[in-house]
Amino acid sequence: MSGWQSALRAGKVQVGLGLLIILLLVALLAPVLAPHDPREQDILNTLTPPAWDAEGSAEYPMGTDSLGRCILSQVIYGSRTALTVAFAAATGSMLLGCLLALVAGYLGGKTDWLVTRMVDLWMSFPPVVLSLLLMVGLGTGVRNVVLAIVLVDWTRFCRVVRSDVIVTRRRDYVTAARLLGFSHLRTIIREILPAAAPLMITMFSLEMGIAVIVEATLSFVGLSVGADVPAWGVMIADGRGYVHQAPWAMIAPMIAIFAAILAFNLLGDGLRSALDPRLRTSRI
Amino acid sequence: MLRLVLEVVGRRLLTALPMIVLVSIVVFVILRAIPVDPVAMLLPPGATAEDAAALRAAFGLDLPLPVQYWIWLKHAAMGDLGQSIFFRESVGGLLARAFPATMELSLVSLALALVFSVPGGLLCYAQNTRLGRMLADLGIVTSLSVPSFLWAIFFILLVGVAFPILPFTGRISGDTMLPNITGFLLIDLLITGRLHDWGDAALHLLLPSLSLALSFAPSVIRVLRSSLMDAAHDDYVTYARQRGVGEGRVLVHHMFRNAALPTITLIGVQFGFLFGGTLLVELIFSFPGLGNLMVQAVRNHDMPLIQGAALVFCIVVLLTNAFVDALYVVLNPRLARRA
Numbered sequence: 001m002s003g004w005q006s007a008l009r010a011g012k013v014q015v016g017l018g019l020l021i022i023l024l025l026v027a028l029l030a031p032v033l034a035p036h037d038p039r040e041q042d043i044l045n046t047l048t049p050p051a052w053d054a055e056g057s058a059e060y061p062m063g064t065d066s067l068g069r070c071i072l073s074q075v076i077y078g079s080r081t082a083l084t085v086a087f088a089a090a091t092g093s094m095l096l097g098c099l100l101a102l103v104a105g106y107l108g109g110k111t112d113w114l115v116t117r118m119v120d121l122w123m124s125f126p127p128v129v130l131s132l133l134l135m136v137g138l139g140t141g142v143r144n145v146v147l148a149i150v151l152v153d154w155t156r157f158c159r160v161v162r163s164d165v166i167v168t169r170r171r172d173y174v175t176a177a178r179l180l181g182f183s184h185l186r187t188i189i190r191e192i193l194p195a196a197a198p199l200m201i202t203m204f205s206l207e208m209g210i211a212v213i214v215e216a217t218l219s220f221v222g223l224s225v226g227a228d229v230p231a232w233g234v235m236i237a238d239g240r241g242y243v244h245q246a247p248w249a250m251i252a253p254m255i256a257i258f259a260a261i262l263a264f265n266l267l268g269d270g271l272r273s274a275l276d277p278r279l280r281t282s283r284i
Numbered sequence: 285m286l287r288l289v290l291e292v293v294g295r296r297l298l299t300a301l302p303m304i305v306l307v308s309i310v311v312f313v314i315l316r317a318i319p320v321d322p323v324a325m326l327l328p329p330g331a332t333a334e335d336a337a338a339l340r341a342a343f344g345l346d347l348p349l350p351v352q353y354w355i356w357l358k359h360a361a362m363g364d365l366g367q368s369i370f371f372r373e374s375v376g377g378l379l380a381r382a383f384p385a386t387m388e389l390s391l392v393s394l395a396l397a398l399v400f401s402v403p404g405g406l407l408c409y410a411q412n413t414r415l416g417r418m419l420a421d422l423g424i425v426t427s428l429s430v431p432s433f434l435w436a437i438f439f440i441l442l443v444g445v446a447f448p449i450l451p452f453t454g455r456i457s458g459d460t461m462l463p464n465i466t467g468f469l470l471i472d473l474l475i476t477g478r479l480h481d482w483g484d485a486a487l488h489l490l491l492p493s494l495s496l497a498l499s500f501a502p503s504v505i506r507v508l509r510s511s512l513m514d515a516a517h518d519d520y521v522t523y524a525r526q527r528g529v530g531e532g533r534v535l536v537h538h539m540f541r542n543a544a545l546p547t548i549t550l551i552g553v554q555f556g557f558l559f560g561g562t563l564l565v566e567l568i569f570s571f572p573g574l575g576n577l578m579v580q581a582v583r584n585h586d587m588p589l590i591q592g593a594a595l596v597f598c599i600v601v602l603l604t605n606a607f608v609d610a611l612y613v614v615l616n617p618r619l620a621r622r623a
Binding site: 012120121123124125126127128129132133134136137209213216217220221222223236240243244247250251254257258261262265266269 | 310438440557
């Protein structure tokens with residue numbers, strides 16, 4: 001377990017975890033922290049500048065958008081959407097991708113051929129294009145955003161974990177396990193899965209960052225969560241419409257998106273080098 | 285050499301063809317799962333159910349799915365991708381007009397990304413103090429966390445609104461008449477000798493391509509740096525140093541040439557991200573390319589157009605992969621000699 005201990009001591013992991021904990025707290029405590037209901041419209045106070053501006057008011061610390069909704073409250077509640085999507089989508093793609101990778105890498109032969117061709121087929125879509133297509137087919141809503149990301153990004157896990165499994169499968173201790181009479185399932189779960197775990201955890205963290213990007217991208221196009229769910233991408237898309245009157249409206253959601261991705265990337269990157277030094281040269 | 289390259293490209297194109305057919309099936313199946321009835325938007329308010337059924341039959345939407353696909357494939361094979369429901373124009377024509385803009389944007393972005401990442405990778409590798417390495421590492425992780433659309437909005441706020449220096453909408457100012465020879469504006473304007481307009485078009489291209497390049501460069505820098513680190517312990521590097529070759533020359537003439545190969549592979553694999561990234565960047569900068577067209581098609585539930593645009597995106601990715609494979613053979617003498 002010394003790998004995990006050294007991982008926790010790595011600076012990047014600590015900063016990443018710290019940022020992530022702050023984000024989680026913001027999301028959990030949103031009703032306490034947010035000064036307003038994010039959907040509440042104050043028609044008399046539309047496009048109010050932030051509090052530090054001469055015309056700003058303390059009631060709306062980050063100002064209001066074109067419908068008079070409090071920007072700070074929207075950003076705070078938006079973290080719930082972002083983190084939910086990030087966590088659910090990364091979990092889903094990890095499960096689907098790793099399941100296929102384990103089956104393909106362990107069984108080899110035709111199964112492996114089929115899975116590899118599937119990955120090739122999926123990889124010929126630019127990820128944004130495929131997720132957009134899926135959203136058209138599935139319709140909007142948080143659950144469908146998660147589903148779309150899972151259906152696009154399982155290939156990332158599958159590709160990397162599969163090649164890892166193929167290497168592990170040929171090791172002596174796996175052969176020994178089979179000779180001892182372990183079943184295929186037990187060999188996979190007890191011998192092969194633990195070897196791939198550090199890689200999976202690293203990729204899980206990076207995938208959460210990617211999910212935040214995809215969710216924001218889809219929100220921007222207007223094909224993501226429903227209209228009344230606060231989301232950072234939607235805020236930026238709205239803000240672009242009145243960029244000349246209220247340029248400040250986009251700054252808070254931009255910082256939020258950047259901070260979330262940075263947290264996941266720092267964590268993933270730190271874990272990668274701490275848990276598996278070989279991976280420093282890998283290209284994911 | 286040329287024969288070899290043609291062979292590699294030919295082999296890849298042969299595998300790409302069934303892939304394109306498969307991609308089109310995937311697109312077709314996904315789009316037919318759509319909850320919205322595309323016909324409903326075209327009917328006048330007082331239309332009856334019979335009117336809707338008639339219109340559906342006119343579009344062939346009442347046929348079974350495999351039959352619909354077969355009809356589409358037969359037409360597509362002859363270059364007819366159907367009619368856009370919203371624009372009432374041939375899909376092929378719309379795509380042909382938008383495609384060069386997107387291609388121009390992605391190629392310029394790729395070139396810019398290389399301009400940043402080759403010196404960037406060498407610089408990050410050359411850090412030999414603890415502080416320098418840490419800063420390089422931190423810089424890479426931080427810049428990896430800024431997706432292209434955030435750069436785009438950031439540039440609009442900075443040099444479009446706060447300091448209005450650069451244009452940030454469209455491909456060119458006002459309603460300048462555009463020559464249409466290749467569709468690549470920078471080439472067309474140069475051929476026709478309209479240097480003033482050329483400068484204008486280049487300025488319009490600057491912010492979108494910079495946004496894409498800045499989000500693409502960090503991953504290239506990272507691979508280049510780690511490939512250089514791998515190369516640092518190879519025998520040929522030690523040998524070159526022992527011969528008394530200077531450190532700078534070892535880095536550029538010996539190590540970089542070898543480290544370039546994995547970097548090219550990465551660029552090939554990641555080109556899909558760059559090319560797909562144009563979608564949102566085009567939308568933000570109102571750049572009249574494929575991405576903008578596709579978003580419009582998505583908003584209007586214009587299925588033939590969505591289908592055509594998605595297919596063009598995939599074909600470009602598949603062709604890029606074939607091209608990168610060929611490039612790899614040209615640049616790697618070991619592969620070239622073996623074949």
